[in-house]
Amino acid sequence: MSDSRKISRKTFVKLGLLASAGAGIGIWSWSKSQPEKSNQWSLNSVNNNADIAHMMRDGIHIVPNQIIEMPVVILGAGVAGMSAAMHLSQAGMNEYVLLEMGEQNGGNSVSGSNDTSAFPWGAHYLPLPNLNQPELIDFLHRSGIITGFDANQLPVYDEINICFDPEERLFIDGKWRDGIEPESALSSKDIEQLESFHSMMKDYQNSIGSDGKEAFCIPVHLSSRDEAFLKLDELSMADFCKNNGFDSEFLKWYVNYACLDDYGADADTVSAWAGIHYFASRKGKAANVKTGQCLTWPEGNYRLIQKLQNNIKGQSLSHQLVYKVDKVNEVYQIDVYDYKLKTYKRYQTKQVIAALPNFVCKRIFNSALIPVESVSYQYYPWLVANMKVDYRKLKSNGVRLSWDNVVYGRSSLGYVNACHQHLNYSESLLNLTFYLPIKKGEASESRQWAGSQTKESWKQLILNELEVAHPDVNEAIIDMQYKLWGHAMIAPVKGFISAKLRKTKTPSQGLYFAHSDQSGISIFEEAFYHGIKAAKSILSHV
Amino acid sequence: MKNSVLLLISVFVIATCGLIYELVAGTLASYLLGDSITQFSTIIGLYLFSMGIGSFLSKFVKGNLLSKFIQIEFLIGFLGGVSSGLLFYLFNYVDSFRIILYALVAITGTLVGIEIPLIMRILKDNFKFNDLISNVFTFDYIGALLASLIFPLILVPYLGLIKTSLLFGVLNVSVGLVLCFSLDKAHVWVNKLKAIGMAVVLLLIVGFAFSDALTQHNEEVFLGEKIIIARSSPYQRVIVTSNKGRFRLYLNGNLQFSSDDEYRYHEALVHPPFRFNSDINRVLVLGGGDGMAVRELLKYKQISSIQLVDLDPVMLKLFKENSLLAKLNQHALSDKRLKVYNDDAMKWVAICKDSFDLICVDFPDPGNYAIGKLYTNTFYKSIQPLLKSKGLMVVQSTSPFFAPKSFWCVEHTIQSVGFNTLPYHIYLPSFGEWGFVMASKQSILNHSGHFADGLKFINDETFQTATVFPADMKADKVDVNRLDNQVLVNYFEDEWGKIQ
Structure with missing residues (x-):
């Protein structure tokens, strides 16, 4: 036997063993890569233009050289401003400019997206609309959301816009349960009081005031001025419940949740009128949708924003910081800083639609232009977080994922599945939108508190809220981004709505305040109503 | 020593x-x-x-x-x-x-x-x-x-x-x-x-x-059978077991077919429409990534084009490339007349501009909300433009015996969007009674066509019997399955829940 053969055979064995060791290590490392690594997802803050807005707060003192004459100027491209612009365009009036401070039109209805889906950053549904707003029904019809009308003139909706089943679930007593009032988790007292509460709300829903108007109407402006109902605006929703003997813990939580959901403020803060309005104003009817159902989309109400945008034929500009509005010789001077082009310009116009929240108007308008009011405008902050999750790792005890997923007794409102309205098969990667109204004392204190939070503390807070119902949520999250709304929406505090209903102050000629702040309730229908109303006034003057 | x-x-x-x-x-x-x-x-x-x-x-x-x-x-x-x-x-x-x-x-x-x-x-x-x-x-x-x-x-x-x-x-x-x-x-x-x-x-x-x-040793023995293939796709767990030369396919633990009697199911899914329309040339198969339905379709020489839409690339690849599984569908997935789309059926149908003489809808049972959407009136509405005026659709509709409400809900939902329907059922040894709904924009009466030669189960007599439903397969009033009520998933869970 030659040496070379000896070596070669040895080498063969060695190589074999080496190869097998390699394969073994390969398989071992493959198997190691299978179990989840400790999940280190990142949390990112999404710009909400706070820095730009603060420029306005701190004041800009530049007088622009560029003067632009414009028949109509609309300030703010939220739902109200865009509705106004749409209405003008529909009447063939396109000589207007719509100025938006943000990068994106849409106000509270803006949205974001990632490779999984679009998702809302704010408003995300529209209750089945009442039939008393023909412009809204018409808008939905032209947008293809309503496909036609049946023999009774009831709208027929394209069902892909209607919230799919299952709509809601509640995590209570260690388990997800079907619906927001799951009887399986309630005591007989809870159930009794819920029944009597709902029957009371039903009565309010059908109530007509002495002036022949609905007691609780959307838009708020069309509600009855009957003092019998307006006096409900003088007490808080919490006191209303107490006065009526509603002391079930569940009912109290439920009412509080409803107030937070629609107004961002709790039952102690909002008035009983507003609290009842939530339950008693939705009377929408349709040929193929039940009253009480709602319309929703992956991107939330941004779907409606896009439909509005399609109807806007005038100028629509973003990145426009309006920093001063004055009136000189019957002409409004609107000073604007375009922070993208870094230019200043002044619009001169006789017609202005101020589709801005009141706290912004107060800062930029010559105070003489703003009617004096006794009411207090309060805005609580909100945090909205969008998280991409691997649904297969999101363990749920109880019924399956719904559109709206609420955890009983927590300060957050739970989360909404942004992918719920997807028609394609989506059971693996999902975007969930988490809503947290922030109440730490008064509105301004809450804002201060929210502003002092760090990314890390938000992360912990969000996790704490979610882990109640999903102990392993950290493993399921792939990434998360959040947006803090400093002035999220107007809170209909005691006395606000009744003051608005009792008398509307007439502003300066040619100036129209069109914002849901005018109603005291920040919902799509109200903003739409005020936008259309302002546009109608302008058209009647032309 | x-x-x-x-x-x-x-x-x-x-x-x-x-x-x-x-x-x-x-x-x-x-x-x-x-x-x-x-x-x-x-x-x-x-x-x-x-x-x-x-x-x-x-x-x-x-x-x-x-x-x-x-x-x-x-x-x-x-x-x-x-x-x-x-x-x-x-x-x-x-x-x-x-x-x-x-x-x-x-x-x-x-x-x-x-x-x-x-x-x-x-x-x-x-x-x-x-x-x-x-x-x-x-x-x-x-x-x-x-x-x-x-x-x-x-x-x-x-x-x-x-x-x-x-x-x-x-x-x-x-x-x-x-x-x-x-x-x-x-x-x-x-x-x-x-x-x-x-x-x-x-x-x-x-x-x-x-x-x-x-x-996944725990799966190695699955329902008493040996696992030979276990794959996870983004959509489902695909498992093929073998026992004494008989193969079974499970998706997410639910039996899809057993190789010893799947011919009954696939013959019943594919052939009956050919009795009512002798002119079927263009066919669409939704679901059916196992290729078995295509295998049956290929028995008709007059078919010029088959398009198949299945969500799961793992299924399609397995049944095309794995020699054992491809043998089961007689290499149907490699046929020249077939065009395969690896896509979501709902999405695909919505943008499809083509039209077909026959549409075979072979989705898994409506056991969850994601699949339930594929049995809604909205889905059947979106199918309508794809079907020629004399075209026929067949929908696998779960068991009318174990889940009568589910079965009749599918039928009722198809009817609700304006289709005429012909429900029928067959006996599958591995599953029990199984139901299908045939649908057309026209009435389903004209017996002008013929079944292919060499079928093992479906013929004029067996099909005649299949359209007769005894009382124990009937259901009382059922609702239309809609996206915003998903009644079918609820019926299905109730009915199959009692059995399992």
């Missing part, structure tokens, strides 16, 4: 190991390829023949025989140890699985064949020839008996194939190691071998510890 006793014990152990490898390969081949008689027969034959080759080759092994023997033990231990895991794994990924299987069996057999002659040469000076032959073969046959008894009684039921082969791989290598340690430490080669042996043992032990993670 101490070494010779050890060597005789080694004979016993390696004989056990050798037979175990052979049994593992035979069992595995039966699981994976079916037809256990053929598999065992060929594996045993090849194994024994390879041992013969090994015996022949043993005469070329010279030099330090003990060292060579130990090295061979290590090699057999390693190969035998990883054999079943390797084969299970490769079965999913290689087309020429048989070649790998037989190669592995041949190599193991050859190495085992070298063992005994080698050991006899090592021991030839310690025993008389008579005693040597007698001792070695006694231990050899006792080992074989032990292996043949513990394999079916203890190893397969309690350890499974993968752990069994790893365990015996460890024993096999240990034989070599024990011999190493019993030897004089002075030799350098002994220390080297010790290191190598320990590395291999360690490797096999690690494999043993992680074998669950590697193979």
Whole structure:
């Protein structure tokens, strides 16, 4: 036997063993890569233009050289401003400019997206609309959301816009349960009081005031001025419940949740009128949708924003910081800083639609232009977080994922599945939108508190809220981004709505305040109503 | 002398190991390829023949025989140890699985064949020839008996194939190691071998510890059947089991078909429309990534185009490329007339501009909300523009016996968007009564067409019977399944929930 053969055979064995060791290590490392690594997802803050807005707060003192004459100027491209612009365009009036401070039109209805889906950053549904707003029904019809009308003139909706089943679930007593009032988790007292509460709300829903108007109407402006109902605006929703003997813990939580959901403020803060309005104003009817159902989309109400945008034929500009509005010789001077082009310009116009929240108007308008009011405008902050999750790792005890997923007794409102309205098969990667109204004392204190939070503390807070119902949520999250709304929406505090209903102050000629702040309730229908109303006034003057 | 006793014990152990490898390969081949008689027969034959080759080759092994023997033990231990895991794994990924299987069996057999002659040469000076032959073969046959008894009684039921082969791989290598340690430490080669042996043992032990993670051992025996394919796609867990040459496909644990009676299901899904329309040329299949429906469609020469839309690329790939599964659908997924879209049916239908004479809708049962959407009025509405005026659609509609409300809900929902319907049902031994709904924009009356030749189940008489529903398959008033009520999922859960 030659040496070379000896070596070669040895080498063969060695190589074999080496190869097998390699394969073994390969398989071992493959198997190691299978179990989840400790999940280190990142949390990112999404710009909400706070820095730009603060420029306005701190004041800009530049007088622009560029003067632009414009028949109509609309300030703010939220739902109200865009509705106004749409209405003008529909009447063939396109000589207007719509100025938006943000990068994106849409106000509270803006949205974001990632490779999984679009998702809302704010408003995300529209209750089945009442039939008393023909412009809204018409808008939905032209947008293809309503496909036609049946023999009774009831709208027929394209069902892909209607919230799919299952709509809601509640995590209570260690388990997800079907619906927001799951009887399986309630005591007989809870159930009794819920029944009597709902029957009371039903009565309010059908109530007509002495002036022949609905007691609780959307838009708020069309509600009855009957003092019998307006006096409900003088007490808080919490006191209303107490006065009526509603002391079930569940009912109290439920009412509080409803107030937070629609107004961002709790039952102690909002008035009983507003609290009842939530339950008693939705009377929408349709040929193929039940009253009480709602319309929703992956991107939330941004779907409606896009439909509005399609109807806007005038100028629509973003990145426009309006920093001063004055009136000189019957002409409004609107000073604007375009922070993208870094230019200043002044619009001169006789017609202005101020589709801005009141706290912004107060800062930029010559105070003489703003009617004096006794009411207090309060805005609580909100945090909205969008998280991409691997649904297969999101363990749920109880019924399956719904559109709206609420955890009983927590300060957050739970989360909404942004992918719920997807028609394609989506059971693996999902975007969930988490809503947290922030109440730490008064509105301004809450804002201060929210502003002092760090990314890390938000992360912990969000996790704490979610882990109640999903102990392993950290493993399921792939990434998360959040947006803090400093002035999220107007809170209909005691006395606000009744003051608005009792008398509307007439502003300066040619100036129209069109914002849901005018109603005291920040919902799509109200903003739409005020936008259309302002546009109608302008058209009647032309 | 101490070494010779050890060597005789080694004979016993390696004989056990050798037979175990052979049994593992035979069992595995039966699981994976079916037809256990053929598999065992060929594996045993090849194994024994390879041992013969090994015996022949043993005469070329010279030099330090003990060292060579130990090295061979290590090699057999390693190969035998990883054999079943390797084969299970490769079965999913290689087309020429048989070649790998037989190669592995041949190599193991050859190495085992070298063992005994080698050991006899090592021991030839310690025993008389008579005693040597007698001792070695006694231990050899006792080992074989032990292996043949513990394999079916203890190893397969309690350890499974993968752990069994790893365990015996460890024993096999240990034989070599024990011999190493019993030897004089002075030799350098002994220390080297010790290191190598320990590395291999360690490797096999690690494999043993992680074998669950590697193979989902808990699935290896699934509903009493052997798993031959287990894949996770982003949408579902695809499992194919085999038992006595019968294959079953499970998606997320739900039986989709059993190869011994799936022809009944697929004939019932595909053929009835041909009785009502002799002019079916263009066909759309939604779901049905297993290719079975396409196989049935291809029995009609007049069909010029079939388009198939299935969400799951894993299913499509398996049933196109895996030779066993492609054999089940007679390679239908490779037919030239077929165009496959790997897409979501809801999405695909919404943007499709084509129109068809026949649409076969073969989705999984509406057991969750995601699939429930594919049974809604919205979905059937979106199907309408794709169907020619004389076109027909067939929808698999779960069991009218076990889930009558679900079945009639599908029928009612299809009707609600303006289709005429013809419900029918057949008996499937693996599933029980199963239902379908045929639908058309026109009334389904004209019997102008003919079934293809050579069908095993559907003919004019059986189809006639299929359209008759006895009272125990009827349901009271059911709602239309809509996106915003998903009643079908609720019916389905209620009805099947009672059964399971």
